[in-house]
Amino acid sequence: MADRLELQGRHGKSRVRVSRVWRRPAAAGGHVIVEWNVAVSVVSDRLPSYTSDDNSAIVATDSIKNTVYVKAKECTEIVSMEEFAVILGRHFTSLYPQVSEATVTIAERPWERVVVDGKPHSHGFKLGVEKHVTEVIVKKSGNLLINSGIQGYSLLKTTQSGFEKFVRDRYTLLPDTRERIVATEVTAWWRYPFEHVSQIPSKSFCFTQRYQDVKKVLADTFFGPPDVGVYSPSVQNTLYLMAKEVLNRFPDIASVQLRMPNLHFIPVNLGNKENPGLVKFADDVYLPTDEPHGTIEATVSRPKSKL
Ligand SMILES: O=c1[nH]c(=O)c2[nH]c(=O)[nH]c2[nH]1
Structure with missing residues (x-):
């Protein structure tokens, strides 16, 4: 046996x-x-x-x-x-x-x-x-597989983020908003297309440079232009646009996996019956917390070639 x-x-x-x-x-x-x-x-x-x-x-x-x-x-x-x-x-x-x-x-x-x-x-x-x-x-x-990534890439923007028109039922308390802080700590993994040691390019291709370039594309897409930014309707949408832009810009990346926790900045409203409006939230004072936090992740790949 x-x-x-x-x-x-x-x-x-x-x-x-x-x-x-x-x-x-x-x-x-x-x-x-x-x-x-x-x-x-x-x-x-x-x-x-x-x-x-x-x-x-x-x-x-x-x-x-x-x-x-x-x-x-x-x-x-x-x-x-x-x-x-x-x-x-x-x-x-x-x-x-x-x-x-x-x-x-x-x-x-x-x-x-x-x-x-x-x-x-x-x-x-x-x-x-x-x-x-x-x-x-x-x-x-x-034969080989090369996956590379980024860990602990903390990004935040103070405006140009909202979340509205989600499922609203008896469990819902969160109000719709078009004005909030969005903060995350990106974990990214991407796969290079090399499948055999013989396919690894020599010096003309630098993995370290590619890491720096991917990092910049991820951040640039998250933030948008420096003066006006870009509106994010959800972490999900921003995550997808970030992954898509990496695939657009780098043909030698076959797929991207992003994990982007939603690290909440909760509006502070303090008061009671005797002291109403002690702190009334006006997009200024927040309680930052990562416990609990939203977990949002996705993998975006190129369609398999139909050869
Ligand atoms: O961008 C967001 N996506 C969610 O799925 C979600 N859920 C939530 O409570 N806030 C948010 N924000």
Whole structure:
């Protein structure tokens, strides 16, 4: 009976923190530093270690951790974290016969070059807020999937947002409004179209630049033009327009998933019978809260080609 059990397993190392510096001269743009939190997880064809005392097929998670530092050392040219993830995935699936698949996840700590007296500093950095993340799955055949994203991208606007004409029934208290604050913390994931290591473009395509560009398109669409903005009838509609604009602008992105919690700014009205109108709301004083918050998410993809 026990012989018929099915076993699926994977192992790896998480929270491997590595930082890499590339020391370019100031004239070439100055030093570049990245700080990455790497997780590697491998799938093996052979799993005797789960069912016996035979560890002969295990690549120790300690060796997996060491490999991250070896590969960082070997990257003498600047690499994006997507490229680094592919390098690691290729390494584990090609060096070890039993490893059929590797998943490499990286989150970047957002060190940003400082600007001093209007000039980018050659070796000074400060920590930003939102994070670039990636998940790369590499198979032994060289087939792969690259998903990248943004986490913790907080956006807010003080007007040009409303919510009205929604379902109104005995459970409804929320009034219609065409004037409110809208605030969110965007999590975005997008998929690149590369399906095999051989399709990954060389230097002409830069994943890091694409991350910056996607971030800008998301924010520009959320805010609208600087002087007048753009009216948002719901977080749902704004989310869709943001995803659509990313797909419009970047043909090499196949699909976009956005998660945009609605972080409420509740109008403050305070008073009682003796003291009515202690604070009367006039689009000025709010109670910000993220507990509870609305959860709004969607995936927008290009139609599948009908070849
Ligand atoms: O943009 C919004 N979408 C909703 O689905 C919703 N629900 C709610 O109470 N407020 C809002 N706002």
